[in-house]
Amino acid sequence: MSFTYDDVGATRERGPCPPGFRPLHVRTRLGEGERIFRRAAEAVLTWEMHREAGIGIETGALRAAPGVDVTVTLAGLLRAPCRVVWTTEEYRRAGWAYGTLSGHPESGEEAFVVDRTGDGTVWLTVTGFSRPARWYARAGGPATRGFQHAYARRCGTVLRRLSGGDEQD
Numbered sequence: 781m782s783f784t785y786d787d788v789g790a791t792r793e794r795g796p797c798p799p800g801f802r803p804l805h806v807r808t809r810l811g812e813g814e815r816i817f818r819r820a821a822e823a824v825l826t827w828e829m830h831r832e833a834g835i836g837i838e839t840g841a842l843r844a845a846p847g848v849d850v851t852v853t854l855a856g857l858l859r860a861p862c863r864v865v866w867t868t869e870e871y872r873r874a875g876w877a878y879g880t881l882s883g884h885p886e887s888g889e890e891a892f893v894v895d896r897t898g899d900g901t902v903w904l905t906v907t908g909f910s911r912p913a914r915w916y917a918r919a920g921g922p923a924t925r926g927f928q929h930a931y932a933r934r935c936g937t938v939l940r941r942l943s944g945g946d947e948q949d
Contacts (some may be wrong), residue, residue: 784880784887791877791891791907792866800910801888809934811904812946817896820943821874824892833938844876860884872896887913904939906932
C-alpha cells in the first residue's frame with residue numbers, strides 16, 4: 781500500500797502545512813526533568829500513550845520504526861491504516877510520525893514528539909496536516925476537526941499522567 785498524500789515526512793521538517801491540507805498543532809506541558817522526559821518518550825515510542833488514551837493500535841512491532849504498518853482503531857467501528865514515516869530518539873527529543881494509507885478516513889500525517897527544553901521543561905507536541913479522504917470525514921466537517929484536536933489534547937493529558945508529570949498546561 782502506498783501513502784495517500786505526496787508530502788511524506790513533512791511533519792519532520794516543521795515547515796508550513798502543505799497546500800490543500802489543514803494544520804494541527806497542540807502542545808502540552810508534561811512537567812520537568814530527565815525522568816519525566818525518559819518515561820514520556822518510552823510511552824510514545826511503544827504505543828503506550830495511544831493505548832492508554834483509548835485508541836486501539838494494531839501492529840506487530842513493539843516500537844515505532846520507519847516502515848512499520850499500524851492500524852488505528854476506535855471503538856471497533858473505525859479502522860485507519862497508517863505507516864510510520866519517521867522516528868527520532870535524541871538526547872532531548874523523541875517521537876515519531878505516521879502517514880495515512882488507503883482506507884484511512886483522512887489523508888495526511890501526524891507526529892507525536894516529546895522534547896525537553898533548555899530549562900528542563902518537558903512537552904508533548906502533536907503536529908500534523910490532513911484533509912478528508914472519505915465521505916464520512918467530509919460530512920463530519922468541523923466536528924471531525926474538533927475530534928482531531930480533542931484527541932491531541934487527550935494524548936497530552938494521558939502522557940502527563942503516565943510520565944508522572946505535573947498538572948500544569
